[in-house]
Amino acid sequence: MIGAKLKIALLYDVWNEDPVAAAAKEESAPTPKPRKKSKKIKKEKTDREEIFEALQKLGHEPSYFELDGRPQSLHGLAKCDADLIFNLTESFDGDDTKEMNVVAYLDLLGLRFTGAGPHSIFLAQDKAVAKKIFSFHGIKTPFFATSYRGRIEHAHDISFPLIVKPSWEDGSIGIDAGAVVKNVKEMMERVQYIQDEFDSPALIEEYIEGREIYAGILGSYERTQVLPLVELDLSRLPEGTPRIASYDVKFEKNTEVYKLTKSNIAEDLNEETVKKLSDTALAAYRALKLRDYGRIDMRLAPNGDVYVIEANPNPWLASRQEFAMAAKAAGLSYTEMIGSIIDLAMSRYLNASLTNVAAMH
Ligand SMILES: Nc1ncnc2c1ncn2[C@@H]1O[C@H](COP(=O)(O)OP(=O)(O)OP(=O)(O)O)[C@@H](O)[C@H]1O
Ligand SMILES: [Mg+2]
Structure with missing residues (x-):
């Protein structure tokens, strides 16, 4: 077909x-x-x-x-x-x-x-669940705790600075400069804000200073390709603004921070670092059983450690977004990229009917 x-x-x-x-x-x-x-x-x-x-x-x-x-x-x-x-x-x-x-x-x-x-x-939507799975697979992800309606869940000691974000949202909803907290008072205020505003558990996570790297992945199961890595350059954000992809950085075109940040193919990473980032992204993709296409958001710490921040199934496919940018760097036109997603999906169903296995899980 x-x-x-x-x-x-x-x-x-x-x-x-x-x-x-x-x-x-x-x-x-x-x-x-x-x-x-x-x-x-x-x-x-x-x-x-x-x-x-x-x-x-x-x-x-x-x-x-x-x-x-x-x-x-x-x-x-x-x-x-x-x-x-x-x-x-x-x-x-x-x-x-x-x-x-x-x-x-x-x-x-x-x-x-x-x-x-x-x-x-x-699995991907509930970031706390995803992070527990990453840990099982030995994939580094920042230590964290969650707080929801008075219940606290935690496994490790966590130290400031922390970032407090909704555990269930995406699109940087609830993530602004106030999300990065440096003391208990700021943290408690932010946890309260997340609960009141979003009715979501608050994910209280160690803040990882470092470069913001995205890995687009195309494929399913054994047939997967990590696309060239993309970096969102946050280095030009004004002094005192946390270097995070806040809601404004991602969507508010008229803000200063939107204009000062830009995604590009990360070309200056050495081979070993590219491999570490790509292997980590692929492990995260497989751990959550993503298929066809996905994007893994990571932080590269100054000491070379790679942390997975989150995994995005079905990431945004607009041509100027990171996934399409990565596909283009891999030599795929926008049309070819869409064609690959169609082929991957169709071959899954064809294989399933040929082998009489229910659509692979
Ligand atoms: N632990 C962390 N350390 C450093 N920065 C972080 C951390 N967690 C989140 N951030 C920053 O906040 C941004 C948004 O966080 P995250 O990716 O978890 O949110 P999201 O709303 O799911 O985003 P998306 O638009 O990718 O769905 C990250 O891209 C990163 O810049
Ligand atoms: Mg993200």
Whole structure:
């Protein structure tokens, strides 16, 4: 089937920012359920459109499928007759803890889809769980504790400076200059802030000073390729601002810190360091059973130690984002990169049906 023209549905999620206001407009609408405050940012639509175009260039037949947070859109999905779903969903109704449920639903429906399965999304999404798995595999990750509604979980002593972040969010939500704390008072305030604002456990983690390196990985199981490493250069951030990829650094184009930071292929790393970073990233990718494509975020400490900060299944695929940048450095055009993801996903399902093994887990 690879090489054949496929009907590919680009599945993505939208949600209403303010359900109360929306209900007020529509008088007949039922009162919306209260929701936790944590809201994902709405990414620019470019990745969706870029992928659509790439699929056309590859000779496929793309279409959009929007999950709008209402059960009706789930009913519609059950009738989807695409050969493959290109999964771009990150939440259901703005709740990103439900990303895994969407994927589990695709699985239940017997639909084929790109990227991580529900189990990997769960393992990666809860950063504390992911870190426990990394430790089992001997993958270095900063020591940490969690705090949620008065319960503290910890295994190691942890020392300041620390970074306090939501354990369940991504997209640097809740990560700003105040996330890096130097004493107990700052830490307690920040833990409280994370709970109040995001209704998420607070992950209290040792802050690792060092270079910010991302490894894009393309492939599944034995067939994996670590793409050239990308560095987000945080060295030009103003004195006194912690060198972290905060929300503003990632998304707020009009801020000073956004303008002062830039991702590039990390070309000045020696061979041994590249190998250490790549091997660590691959180990993390496999530990969480990611597949098709993923991005591992790491810190390279001045003494050469490599720490995994987190693993991202189904990372952002916009052409100017780190994953596409890395693919390009590996010699893949944007269209070829999308083609590889399609091939990887399709070959998984073909292999599964050939060997009569349920889609490999
Ligand atoms: N332990 C740490 N030491 C140093 N910096 C850290 C640490 N944890 C997080 N950071 C900084 O904060 C940024 C965001 O953290 P993290 O990747 O955990 O958040 P995220 O919201 O999941 O991000 P993403 O957008 O990649 O999903 C990191 O890229 C890094 O710059
Ligand atoms: Mg990250």
